[in-house]
Amino acid sequence: MSAEASSSRYTAVAIALHWAMAALLLFMIWLGWNMEENEARFQLHKSIGITVLFLALARLAWRFTNPPPPLPEAMPKLEKTASHAVHIAFYALMIGIPLGGWLLVSVSPFQVATVLYGIVSWPHLPFTEGLISEDLYEIVEFFHSKGAWVIIGLLALHVAGAAKHEFGAEDGVLKRMLPGLFGRPNPPTLPARGFMFAFGGSAALFAVIAVASLLSAGPASSGPAPSGTGLVGANWKVDYNASQIRFSGLYEGNGFDGTFGAWVADVAFYPEALETSAVKVVVDAGSASTGKKLYDDSLKGREWFNIAEYPEATVELGGFSEAAGGYSATATLTLKGKPVSVPLNFTLDISGDEARLEGLVKFSRKALDLGQGSDPGGKWISDEVTVTISGRATRTR
Known part of the structure; x- marks a missing residue:
């Protein structure tokens, strides 16, 4: 073994x-120790965890194509074995702990979505759908959290070993990873190869998973649902460009709101014969938009609208009567296959064949079975959700 080989520096990429x-x-x-009840830090923790996972895969591939310089010849065999064992443990943890975190999120009863850096939707592990449980979550969480202490222990061993050999009698190793220390000249750098294999492969795997998540979510809805409601006797045509269904509530004491971008309504409303009036609305549940990708x-997830099993929600209005300042009706919302009825008050301004409507209705998350696994008591998200309806329509007959 040449002196040059034994003192060569790691490649710039490895460093x-x-x-x-x-x-x-x-x-x-x-972050793991300081993200309790902090949504932003929790999402950042997950984002960095996935980043570490794919960087670790790239680093492992890079190490395969670019073997590290050999340890100093003067280093005792036992210490060389310990050094190799620490490196193997590091790679196992750099891959295993992020995978454990991914599994932890996937089996959590909370089923919180993951959006990497607020941009890229990231799926749960595909084989975990039937494994969601509090017991499994606690087991995975135990090992995931203890992994941090193992890494700290390995870091201490790694730093202590590097310092010992740097300041000891044998040829040091720290200068090969951090050049220029202690006034020593930089040793030669090993030639690099296999960049596309290491980083291209890791990036391609990341892209495949991200695209698969995007495709599984289905295309984004941007207009009225394609099919009608089947309501007989409709006599008003809704102007969807001038109509809106909004929802709002409180999250951690701050207001949030959103809209449904795709819905269709059939309206049979006769002011002179309210008892024969009816309205039916079909809403694309996956078209909900809050302006924040995480929300x-x-x-769309199982904990909330569960669009994989229930892509549509329906609202039926009946029991119309005149009320102070307008009208009242019973609104029956069927979401995830369960009907919930609440009173709806609205105003209706009819001028000739043109009408303008404004209405408001309030629902309970508990009654609708929304977020009952993660926040049943309304600790973070208010139980009361307000839905406001505004729109215009033209009489057709």
Whole structure:
């Protein structure tokens, strides 16, 4: 073995990955200990965890195509074995802990959506749909959280070993990963190869999973639902461009609101014969938009609208009567196959064959079975959800 080979420095890519991942892992540990009841930190923790996972895969592939320089010849065999064992453990944890976190989110009864850095929707692990339970969640959470302490222990061993050999009598190793220390000249750098294999492969795998998540969510809805409601006797045509269904509530004491972008309504309304009037609305549940991707993805999940099993919700209005300042009716919302009826008050301004409507109705999340696994008591999200309806329509007969 030549002296040059034994003192060669790691490739620039290996050095960059080493320090970048060290910083990310330390930050991840801090986040894990300081994200209680903090949505932004929780999502950032998940985002960095997935980043670490794919960087670790790239780093492992890079190590395969670019073997590290050999350890100093003067290093005792037992210490070389320990050094190799620590590196193997590091790779196992850099891959295993993020995978454990991914599994933890996937089997959690809360079923909180993951949106990487607020941009990329990330799916739950595909084989976990039937494994969601509090017991499994607690087991996975135990091992996931204890992994942080294992990493801290390995970091301590790693740093202590590097310092020992840097300041010891044998040829040091730290200068090969952090050049220029202690006034020593930079040793030669090993040639690099296999960049596309390492980073292209990791990026391709990431893209496949992200695209699969996007495709499984289905196309975004941007207009009225394609099919009618089947209501007989409709005599008003809704102007969808001038009509809107909004919902609002409180999250951590702050207001939030959103709209449904795709819905269709058949209106049979006769002011002179209210007893024969009826309205039916079919809403594309997956078209809910709040302006925040995390909320939109969460609403589509099993815990909320569960659009995979119940892509549509229906609202039927009946029992119309005149009320102070307008009209009242009974609104029956069928969501996830369960009907819930509440009173609806609305105003209706009819001028010739043109009508303008404004209405408001309030629902209970508990009654609608929304978010009852993650927040049944309304600790974070208010139980009361307000739905407001505004619109215009033209009489057809």
